[in-house]
Amino acid sequence: MIRFQQVSLMRGVKPLFDNTDLTINPGEKVGLVGANGAGKSSLFGLLRGELHADQGDAGFPSSWRVAYVAQETPALDRTALDYAIDGDAGLRRLEAELAALEAEPEGADNGHRIAELHTALADADAYTVRSRAEQLLTGLGFTQEQMGNPVASFSGGWRMRLNLAQALMCPSDLLLLDEPTNHLDLDAIIWLEDWLKRYPGTLVVISHDRDFLDGVVNVIVHIDDRKLKRYSGNYSAFERQRAAQMVLTQSMIEKQTRERAHLQSYIDRFKAQATKARQAQSRIKALSKMDELAPLRAAAEFSFNFREPQNAPNPLLVMDGVDAGYRIEQPDTHAVTTKTIVGGITFSLQAGQRIGLLGINGAGKSTLIKTIAAELQPLAGDARFGKGLAIGYFAQHQVEMLRHEESPLWHLARIAPDVREQELRNFLGGFNFPGNMVTSPIAPFSGGEKARLALALIVWQRPNLLLLDEPTNHLDLETREALTEALAQFEGTLLVVSHDRHLLRATTDEFLIVADGRLTPFDGDLDDYRDWLFRTKLANREAAAEAPKEAGGENRRGQKRAEAQDRQRLSALRKPIENRIKKLEQQMEAATARKADLDTRLADPSVYEAGNKDALRTLLADQAACAQALEQLEMEWLEQQEALETVQA
Template sequence: MRGIKPLLDNVDVTLNPGDKIGLIGANGAGKSSLFGLLRGELHADQGEIDFPSKWRMAYVAQETPALDRPALEYAIDGDITLRRLEDELAFLESEPESAANGTLIGELYSALADADAYTVRSRGEQLLTGLGFTMAQMQQPVASFSGGWRMRLNLAQALMCPSDLLLLDEPTNHLDLDAIIWLEDWLKRYAGTLIIISHDRDFLDGVVNVIVHIDERKLKRYSGNYSSFERQRAAAMILAQGAMEKQTRQRAHLESFISRFKAQASKARQAQSRMKMLAKMEELAPLRAAAEFSFEFREPLNAPNPLLVMEDVNAGYRIESETDHSVEEKTIVSGINFSLQIGQRIGLLGVNGAGKSTLIKTIAGELKPLTGDAQFGKGLAIGYFAQHQVEMLRHEESPLWHLGRIAPNVREQELRNFLGSFNFNGQMVTSKIAPFSGGEKARLALALIVWQRPNLLLLDEPTN
């Protein structure tokens, strides 16, 4: 259950050791809740989830504490068994020498060798290098990294942990293309059972060999990758539609016979027989396609051209010293010279840390240029979508409340119709958003931006 909404109902699915499984379904279908069940954080109202008790499970932590610990050591912390053995060895070596201690120390050294303790640093460095960290960054404290880089460190921890079952929820979020390609190759070589939640079909096609689809509160297993699943489901929908049409014709024929002959004594027995056939006929449920989600951007009120012009701009941050309150300027992107024209579609590329988000924030007006001149067109209306927009939503309020706050003079029905175009229908439109999935909250944040009719749309990792 999610609140009062049942997510899964009387489902059965069997997964085999070594399967690489893609768990898919609409936003809010229950994918992350199913992971919560596997981790033991949630409990089923009925039924059981069963897997071997000796299996070691690894998953990505959702929170990253602001530690002074170096990034490399933090990643290695994912190998809990190794760290425990190291702590035990350090304790015994601090104790007075004795024959018993010597024996235990010898056993611990043997156990550390079995745990590959002597290669752990090189393995950690390989993981972090694949995820885009430089050797210098590996020695920096965890607290010095931004949220996206900390999520990479959490991913590295999960990959460092020896496991029989690995759970990854949207692992490609916050990764650039090089890191995604590296992760795909690493997961192909992973020897255990893997379950991935992802909306990246190319990534799923390259990694998984089984798809488990959550649909209508049921789980259905498909062999093959995501493209194979789409073919199989399309074929099943065609067959289901054909079976439904055939049953509809049969029902119509039986009902016609019954209505014509039930009053005739000579045909009464045949009519009764057909009535029983009709009563026993199990009504086939249609196999529905996923709910369509489409929306249109409202026409902007103004169309200045150019939208903005930047000349010799340096973008970055002003950092105030806590001791003497002096301000230090940290330049991230320098020498920016460009203009934005109405109707342009621009993709902003660069390795992580190159300054993409810094440039976007400068264009959005959240950061003032350190130097240079930025001129904004008269009537410029910016719609800025980034992760912090989702975090600023009020969890105790509804989608209708959020939209009503920025459109207080608009009729409620018009607001409901607009939210309906973003798949916020029925009771959902007036429900608290606290139990919404991450994807549903992101969709609401996007809806609020679209309502405001921007003439410049800035999207910072909109698919995360």
């Protein structure tokens, strides 16, 4: 087990832990939460042996193998697949030793050792390692082609995925993950969540994704007031326990305040009387020894609101046969070629729509968002924007485009040059940029603080259309919750790409999906999307497994692909009908229970007494309305059953 005993730790002059204890049992999956700067990464440093406690003991069995995600990725020529396999360092050592022995001249006396190495490699599953690594990389969003590309060819976010793959490839008893979902799309997060549920060792994960924590962990460790406080259950259970604890703490503070007042009153009245001196002294000692609870610090929760849009054209945007993609200029000939990512886009954005954009990694979600934001011009078709359209566009490059040598006040004054400085300061203060921070260069700011500034600049401009591409990256839980609440109350139109399922559920009411180069409505919820991802990946694996081994192989593979597509189309037709039938059955059950209750009440003779005419009239009206509603529900249920039979036929 992992055990912290009376651990204290300072970083510089800042105390992070003060005589704190914690026990984590083998096999537990632990979510580590706390405010930014509370010491989460430092706790990981203690577990990795990179930091040492100033006082107390922190450790786990020396036989445990530890895996964690490297923060740096060298620009190697090594392929992505080989780099992932390198995570199993023990296997690589066996392979290197075997290669060295086999390279020795004939007659060398190493046959026995070679045999031992072959046995050890078999025990380490060396003969399935490439297949296992391919499955990991596929789950994290890499294509077969990308797996053969050198590490140096990938961007920073993709290199972090490779580092995550290395950590998952490493056989381990303890797995430490620090914000593993930051560089992942929703499909990769869902895959990782399933992988971690099956992980047999002890997991400690830092994450600001509450849905991810709810799906993976069974223990929460909260860093608060320089202590490590353990809570059973997932993140939602922690929130409930924490709320109850805060209420209890407040009542204890109030009780202790009353007791202190009573003791002080006794001391004041009797400390000068000789007959009462001994009792007064004992009260003084009791008062000094009383463990005074720290006042409940309901730290000011960060919150903000999007300002009401000044106007709202309707429709805001109409796209007719638009191809979204890139124009590529050839360096030698300067000829321009085009690459369509999403083609034949025909849809309109109506005022007040709240849309979540789904699709696997690389499908073209960001390309579509950029085209709507007019950062990319359509390759074909017609895009018409409503008069008065004001777009607020948030993507990661918005954060990167901030001037690091300038202050938050400078950034806001640049887009609001005619507004009084005090008004700008007040506005930025609402985004947690107080005092000197508002005039300080943003270079040392955290990623979350820079993202918060980018959001503030968007809010100031009062957009009527918000385009958000992964807005929660680098945001802590508090700021994510504030953004979610603000978006839920936003009065304009919203189109969002996010891997944060809590945000999607709370702020959107319909989904579009980008798949196979097309944009189509997705009639279902996030659970349905999870099922869709599973079916899509299964169909892709089936198609990839049908490699042409003879002349007819290509035809067979095409047939398999067509069959998979037919299954997907059938499922897409069937799923919304099945969902509607399920909802109707729930409504019928509730209506039946309601009608039975009304029938029972109407069977009571007392309701027909002279003084109950109004109540009787209400009950009869409710009974008639309930019976009519139940009849309509049953008629629609029959219609949906017929529709389902038609689709399946």
